[in-house]
Amino acid sequence: MTRIRGVVLAWLQVQVTGLVLLGVLAVPALSAAADDADRDGAAVDAWVKDALPGLVDTYRFLHQNPELSLEEENTAAFAAETLRKAGYEVSERIGGFGVIGVLENGDGPTLLIRGDMDALPVSEATGLAYASQAKTKRPDGSQVGVMHACGHDVHVTNLVGTAQMLAALRGDWRGTLVILAQPAEELGKGARMMIEDGLFDRIPLPDHAIALHVEGNLPAGWIGYVSGWAAANVDSVDITIHGRGGHGARPHSSIDPVVTAAYLVTQLQTIVSRRVNPIDPAVVTVGSIHGGSKHNVIPDQVDLQLTVRSYSDEVRSLLLDSIRQLTESTCLAFRCPQPPDITIKDEYTPAMYNDPALSAKGAAVFEAFLGEERVVAMPAAMGGEDFGRYHRAKGFPAFMFRLGTVEAGAYEAARKQGEPLPSLHSSRYAPDPEPTLETGLRATGRLALSLLGRP
Ligand SMILES: [Zn+2]
Ligand SMILES: [Zn+2]
Incomplete structure (x- = not known):
């Protein structure tokens, strides 16, 4: 009995000493991570400050020139050209007009960032100076407008902007970056088309995948997220x-x-x-x-x-x-x-699961620069989003967050009057470009750097 007690005491002592040692080691490790995050944040913010006016112009151009699902030829060509100029190895016309850009930057994790490109058959009624004038024919021969009513123009701008940013900041990270411009999300088919056209034979297996989607019920400068099942x-x-x-x-x-x-x-x-x-x-x-x-x-x-x-x-x-x-x-x-x-129909859209650990990490990264009150956990919903197909195919953790887009005054007025805001897919949906893009780029850039390796 005494012998056993002696062994237990010795074991406890080792554990306690180990914990103290761990504590001593962990404090500098934690503050080094915090230093890295601060440095990353400052580099991202400086890049975004310089690039934002140009990217707002890009957004307005894309908004004015929307292309329907399976017709994203010019948007895809623009994405491919931008990626090529930034130093990415680019493959085009993968599963329709899909574009893949790969930037290898030494040993480290592989991160996939995805944005979707297609617009909807909706006649724009925002009254904006840069409203879309594009039109298409319905099956019955009548005309209807074409509009980025689901904000995929924000997604493309954020995607190419983030790609440019991470290429410019390549001294600050190691690993491989895969930028994926996806067609035909609104049909629930684009991800499947790209996978069937050999997406995963053309890129290293991602360790993580991230994406964002605009949110019509959250002010610009805010971010929402769902941990776990996020789309049906x-x-x-x-x-x-x-x-x-x-x-x-x-x-x-x-x-x-x-x-x-x-x-x-x-x-x-x-x-x-x-x-x-x-x-x-x-x-x-x-x-x-x-x-x-x-x-x-x-x-x-x-x-x-x-x-x-x-x-x-x-x-x-x-x-x-x-x-x-x-x-x-x-x-x-x-x-x-x-x-x-x-x-x-066998072309179903599989459910999207936001990996809880990755969601928690994302929320912490966002809270560090937006403050806790501007990063909100949102309820799960039964919408569809084919981003889920990538992680379902290969089993890597993925996370899609929601980017607030509503002009602050309009959001406040709607809240006070109890009026619903124009939803996504509405002819009156109009994101507030500057604060939306600024927040999206800062969030995506910081999250990406936190998931890539250090030099
Ligand atoms: Zn949509
Ligand atoms: Zn969408």
Whole structure:
């Protein structure tokens, strides 16, 4: 017993001595890290101060010249040219108009920074002097404007600006930087197209991936972030219910697909409420339902379009299996003359997971220069973002943060009046360029330097 106590005491002594030693060693190590962060911050701020006016011009130019998903030719060429001039090895037309820039700068971690380039078919109504005049044709032949209503012009400007900054500051870091300008995010396809076109054969495997997205509900100069699940699996499902059309006055001699569809819509709402665990987020929305042409005609078919959202793979399977089962059995119950057509689009957008450790590191880096009150943890949401596809493909930690964009006065006025601000994808969404870009560049530059190696 005494011997055991002696051994335990000796062990404790070693541990305590070790802790004291560790403490002595850790203090200088911590302050060295703080010194590095201060030095990085000062270098980033000085670069941003000089470059900001030029980058605001770049932003206005991109805003005025938006290109739709899969048509990002000029935006991609601009990104490629800027990267090449800054010393990157550039590959173009990867998965459509995707651009990859690689800057090797000695031994160290590989960091991937991604920005997306595509605009939306929205007629701009901001009234800005640099509003987009671009137009496109809808499938029915009518005209609609093209607008950077999701702020991807901010993303491209931030991406090329950060790339230039880190090339200029290459004496301050070691490792490999991968800059990725992605097409077709709004279709949920661009990341997949780039991966299928050999993205990961062309670059070293990233140790980390970061990106930002503009936020329409946060003032410029603020940053928001979600730790953990931050965007949902997004599936699209098309359903056609087949009936047997006829005269509206003779329902008994028809099989009415409108009534079948009406039942199905309400049945589908029982999936989330009755089949999914209440603490697992899930959405089943029937966004489109079309059938018939006239009051007194029972149509032959009704078409439905659904968006289906989840975080986990298990819930995703449960939702899709349940939709199939309920649709088939409802059609059977209503004596449909043939089984329904159910198409689950295979180009789904996988959920995005913000690595909690990387999110915490990002938040600490941002708080160090913005102050704690301007860096806000945001609630998770069920939007879609195909940035998640990269880390899902290879398993490295990733982090996308939200960049505040709203002009301070407009934000305050909206808050006081309880009025909602124009959301992303709205024709009136207008970021405040200078403070938005300044904060984005300072945040991305500092976070990048904190993830790359030291010389
Ligand atoms: Zn969008
Ligand atoms: Zn977007």
